[in-house]
Amino acid sequence: MKRRKVVVAAGFCLSFFLGTLLNLLSVPAFEHQQQQLGKQQQLDSSLEPPAAVTSAPALLHSLRQQIRSRLREALRYGPFPERGTRPLERRRLMDLQRARDEEREHGGASAGQLGCSSVEAARDVRFVGSGYTKAVYRAALNGSFAVALKSVDFGGHDMEECVRRYGSAADCYRLASVKLVKEMALMERLRHPNILKLYGYCYQDSNDIKDTVTAITELGSPLEMIQLLQTPWEERFRICLSLVRLLHYLAHSPLGSLTLLDFRPRQFVLVDGELKVTDLDDASVEETPCSTSADCLLEFPARNFTLQCSSGRCQGINEKRNLYNAYRFFFTYLLPHSAPQALRPLLEKIVNSTGELLWGTEETLAHLEKALDIYRNGQYLINETQTHKTEYKRVLDASIAGDNYRCWPSYQHDGCMLAVYDVREAMGVCESHAQCRAFVLTNQSTWTGHQLVLFKTGSVGLSSAKGKLTYVRLGS
Numbered sequence: 001m002k003r004r005k006v007v008v009a010a011g012f013c014l015s016f017f018l019g020t021l022l023n024l025l026s027v028p029a030f031e032h033q034q035q036q037l038g039k040q041q042q043l044d045s046s047l048e049p050p051a052a053v054t055s056a057p058a059l060l061h062s063l064r065q066q067i068r069s070r071l072r073e074a075l076r077y078g079p080f081p082e083r084g085t086r087p088l089e090r091r092r093l094m095d096l097q098r099a100r101d102e103e104r105e106h107g108g109a110s111a112g113q114l115g116c117s118s119v120e121a122a123r124d125v126r127f128v129g130s131g132y133t134k135a136v137y138r139a140a141l142n143g144s145f146a147v148a149l150k151s152v153d154f155g156g157h158d159m160e161e162c163v164r165r166y167g168s169a170a171d172c173y174r175l176a177s178v179k180l181v182k183e184m185a186l187m188e189r190l191r192h193p194n195i196l197k198l199y200g201y202c203y204q205d206s207n208d209i210k211d212t213v214t215a216i217t218e219l220g221s222p223l224e225m226i227q228l229l230q231t232p233w234e235e236r237f238r239i240c241l242s243l244v245r246l247l248h249y250l251a252h253s254p255l256g257s258l259t260l261l262d263f264r265p266r267q268f269v270l271v272d273g274e275l276k277v278t279d280l281d282d283a284s285v286e287e288t289p290c291s292t293s294a295d296c297l298l299e300f301p302a303r304n305f306t307l308q309c310s311s312g313r314c315q316g317i318n319e320k321r322n323l324y325n326a327y328r329f330f331f332t333y334l335l336p337h338s339a340p341q342a343l344r345p346l347l348e349k350i351v352n353s354t355g356e357l358l359w360g361t362e363e364t365l366a367h368l369e370k371a372l373d374i375y376r377n378g379q380y381l382i383n384e385t386q387t388h389k390t391e392y393k394r395v396l397d398a399s400i401a402g403d404n405y406r407c408w409p410s411y412q413h414d415g416c417m418l419a420v421y422d423v424r425e426a427m428g429v430c431e432s433h434a435q436c437r438a439f440v441l442t443n444q445s446t447w448t449g450h451q452l453v454l455f456k457t458g459s460v461g462l463s464s465a466k467g468k469l470t471y472v473r474l475g476s
């Protein structure tokens, strides 16, 4: 696989609304830069050999110590025994675990079955993204099954910086690859719909380095916050709900309460509208040790919190760190904006309570599930006593070709397609749009079961279409 330069697409269509939101976003964008810088400094200093170490053998010794220490940490998360595991043994140990999983899953899933032959047979390999350490490519297996291939980026920051300091590409590769091994170990251990699935992995020799590792995982699409701001509320709500379901699981994971130390939108991808975490190399179960609550400071760029110290640990620090990050990177932008009127107080309560760290994941999840319930059952419409002034002619098995107009936030790029609970809601929408003269109930629905409706400027193109239902406004 050849490394390609990341091309940053700058072709965003910025509406007035987006302009406003971009201004809002500039704060986290700045924080993001600071965080990136922080991460770079953190990585750089973690690679720093002790000042006294200057000779080539001593440098190599120090680098190998780092590899061992990272490996010990990675092994703690995996299904491997902690002691006596030499790096090259872990492949076989992972194979054993894989075989066990296959047995458990009765061979039903394709996960865990893919290996080097799949990587060799991969077609249509295309670069999707990269970070400090890893590069990710999408590839088609067996002609159609799309997967992500994740490996250490030989031209990435981590490798380049390490080789510059220590001069050994093979050792630097091993240091970086432990991050991928840790990620694979966590994907194996943590099973949740909002954690990307590990389908398998491959160890092979390449670029003069023995035993390079490639993880084969579920494929997603990188999160684009700007695009998300243009999507319908239901989709944005789904992202927040998936995130809280994930954080609730991480707070009660089989490994203990797990925190994502590097928590940014780019650590997540979307798979069929569901948010899934992909970057797990900075996940940790360490809960800060403490003697008093003064040791339990949770620091963020715009806000600090002091947590309680109990039994020598800062209580709930991992869960709270995740939740506050979810608040500042996701909830504030995605949750309340353009939500159904009746849901806004509840959504604002969720945003405010997480922003103040008043709730844990349990309570946050319960409130989000409640919002989902209200939305799914159309209870958000109950207080809408508005009677429809207009009369409509109901035309069975009919649709309207053309006569489209654009609206925001539409499910269709060149028409006005919105999700509604029932016909009554569709009538209300039509009456609130000056251009609307008719609407067509499609047979498509959203993840919540809401029906997609196409709103039209007229009914000139009315024609028969089995299974569709059209309403045409009567009178002017």
Ligand SMILES: Nc1ncnc2c1ncn2[C@@H]1O[C@H](COP(=O)(O)OP(=O)(O)OP(=O)(O)O)[C@@H](O)[C@H]1O
Pocket (backbone or CB within 6 Å): 128, 129, 130, 131, 132, 133, 134, 135, 136, 148, 150, 196, 217, 218, 219, 220, 221, 222, 223, 262, 266, 267, 268, 269, 278, 279, 280, 281
């Ligand atoms: N399974 C996937 N499907 C699609 N894109 C992915 C997938 N996994 C990762 N990506 C994209 O590739 C980028 C790099 O992956 P990843 O975050 O694992 O690398 P990294 O080197 O650890 O990055 P960072 O330095 O930002 O932590 C991600 O930001 C994401 O956009």
